[in-house]
Amino acid sequence: MEAAAGVEQLRLKFPGAPALTFRDLSFEVKRGEKVLLLGPSGCGKSTLLQVLSGLIPRAVDVPVTAERIVVPERWAFVFQDPDTQFCMPFVDEELAFVLENLLVPREEMKQRMGVLLRQVGLELEELHTPIAALSQGMKQRLAIASALALEPDVLFVDEPTALLDPEGTKQVWETIRKAGEGKTVIIVEHKIEEIVGYIDRVVLFGKSGEITADGPAADLFANYGHRLAEDGIWYPGVWDDYIRSDRYAPWTAEPAAASAGPLIRLDRFEVWRGKKQKQYVESAEVYAGEWIAVTGPNGAGKSTLLLGLMGLLQTAGGYELNGRPAEQTGGLSAEIAFVFQNPEFQFVTNSVYDEVAFSLRQEKRPEAEVEAKTSALLADFDLTQRKDNHPFQLSLGQKRRLSVASAIVKEQRILVLDEPTFGQDAKNTFALLERLEAWRRQGTAIVMVTHDPDIVCRFATRIWEVRDGRLEHDLRGPRQLAEPAAADELPEKEPEFVQRGGSR
Ligand SMILES: Nc1ncnc2c1ncn2[C@@H]1O[C@H](COP(=O)(O)OP(=O)(O)OP(=O)(O)O)[C@@H](O)[C@H]1O
Ligand SMILES: [Mg+2]
Known part of the structure; x- marks a missing residue:
């Protein structure tokens, strides 16, 4: 079989969700390909990575049906938040934990750790360094080192730089580029400036989890620019287009307020x-x-x-x-x-709607006002369809928007x-x-x-x-x-x- 990972006729519906997340989706990734999955927030990109790695349904119980699912034998995941990926407090203990699980003999460990840390450009004077003392970018590189310890054929990467500063972002993508040599790499990412030069292929998803375009990165950005713009996806030059559009209001000085003490x-x-x-x-x-x-x-x-x-x-x-x-x-x-x-x-409530309404209700505002304000914000933040979901059932981008709205x-x-x-x-x-x-x-x-x-x-x-x-x-x-x-x-x-x- 040639595919490194793939699905055929995948159907997936989250319990309680209004619609299928995927309806008869077929998609495969060839060995060695570097693929970017691109699409609007909530379209199912993270979910698909979990299906391709077998996490769904093995670890996360979601009903799926498919003609065929190809799950790679050896794979590793790099998530957005490095802090959620560690099991131990010290760098050496963390790597030892992974290597022990792989039955690496004790006497080889130190040397293996050295190789892994060098691969991700994390050269520490002292291996017994507390992970908490590393910067976010260094932590993410440690997470990549742990992933590499698994000797994966396929690397799944889901927004690994969302919380990093520009310098950390550069370093982490550079690390992934090196770590991915000779491997299959499947990436989900919104902000693409740093990676357009690295990927072979872009798969574009529409709002309902369907594939709307698939091809070499350069072709895709050249030929589907209008679709990216319509669907509200980042593409090279999106800021220039935005600034030229009439949605961006040029700066005007506000009239001075009469009583302008500092807040x-x-x-x-x-x-x-x-x-x-x-x-x-x-x-x-x-x-x-x-x-x-x-x-x-x-x-x-x-x-x-x-x-x-x-x-x-x-x-x-x-x-x-x-x-x-x-x-x-x-x-x-x-x-x-x-x-x-x-x-x-x-998050303090059990539904998206209640979360936004919470503080208004606490102030005992009239229910009509609560309803009007809550609905308007849910619409503005593209959350109306998810209003009955539990906040923890949202996609990453949806969670962020809900936290801002509430x-x-x-x-x-x-x-x-x-x-x-x-x-x-x-x-x-x-x-x-x-x-x-x-x-x-x-x-x-x-x-x-x-x-x-x-x-x-x-x-x-x-x-x-x-x-x-x-x-x-x-x-x-x-x-x-x-x-x-x-x-x-x-x-x-x-x-x-x-x-x-x-x-x-
Ligand atoms: N456990 C769940 N129960 C119900 N619905 C869920 C659950 N997990 C995810 N969803 C929904 O499935 C859809 C796809 O979620 P997913 O996390 O795959 O989106 P995404 O494309 O990765 O979005 P983002 O770019 O915001 O991370 C979303 O609309 C989300 O609300
Ligand atoms: Mg996601």
Whole structure:
């Protein structure tokens, strides 16, 4: 048999789902091929990888029927979140755990570990290093080393860089490129800039899990550009098209608000984790109508800063909210909407609808208002069809969108978001950005961690650059600069800018 993996006439329906995820899908991958599965969020890409690896139905009980399913004998998986892939606390123990399962003799282990770590470019002075001390990019490379230990013929890769900074992203794709030499590699990924040069073939899926195009990468991007655009999928040049479209509103300075004090003022603000100070802000302010992009490498302390603003970690120093010390306000979450980095940490109900309605119902808003707001947001975030599902039954992109929708439904004047666009197709990314921009124009302040340079360039009015546990630079965003200047030439603060703002 020539195929490395494949399905013939696959039918799959999740219990309780309104429709089949796959209806008579036939698809195969040849040995040695590097294939990218591309399609809108929720179309079934992750599910298909699980079928091809046999995880469905062996480990995940979902009813499937097929004429034939070819599952490779030796395969390995690399998932999006490296933290969910480890069983042991130390690098050497983690690899030993995998090698022991493969019955590698003890005396060979050290040497094998060395080879594996070299293959992924993770050369540590000390093998007995805590995994928690590695950056996200290093962790993902360790996860790839563990996958390689299995000596797979087929490597399944599902959005391995969704949580990584641009540098980590580059390194991980470089690692996969090397690790995949001579192997079959099947990749699911939305953001494709880094990999277009690597893949042989792209398989394009439509919204209902059907294949709409299949061919060499170059042909596909040349001939199916319109379809990619229509389906809202990332393609090379998508940002240029978006910026030229009438959906992208050019920057206009907002009329100055009469009473424009800062919504947030930080003064020698510290955030602690346990006994260690992990974030320090000498001084910073957030005004109505600002969109602050918080940037910086993995591990710099961006999420720590946000958790500190939400009072979810111990803090010290000055923190004023609407002109009053933050601890004197009724509760930070009444004033600030917060989107966690990990969507699953946020879910508190058993259905998508209830999740969005939750905080409105808590405030005892009239049910008609709850219904109207919830339905509108579900439609905006392309979740209407899934409204009766349990939040954990969603695709990755759907989970992320649900976590954003349920956090912002109350329309607080300050939105604090930790990478709200990861794992999204182009359509849903732009829809979210447009919704945030509309609120910003009405005076909402947005503080948002993002690794996406396009978002920083096109939407941020200000940039907070975080490095080594400090807010190092506070800069105007490129978007409002008529004459683009080098970022570090900019003044720290610009007087007329702080006058801006507005009220809803
Ligand atoms: N356990 C489940 N029960 C019911 N429906 C599910 C379950 N798991 C996934 N689904 C649904 O099946 C569809 C396909 O999900 P899948 O995770 O494969 O999508 P995807 O293409 O990988 O999306 P994304 O790009 O957002 O990751 C989604 O609409 C999802 O809501
Ligand atoms: Mg997926």
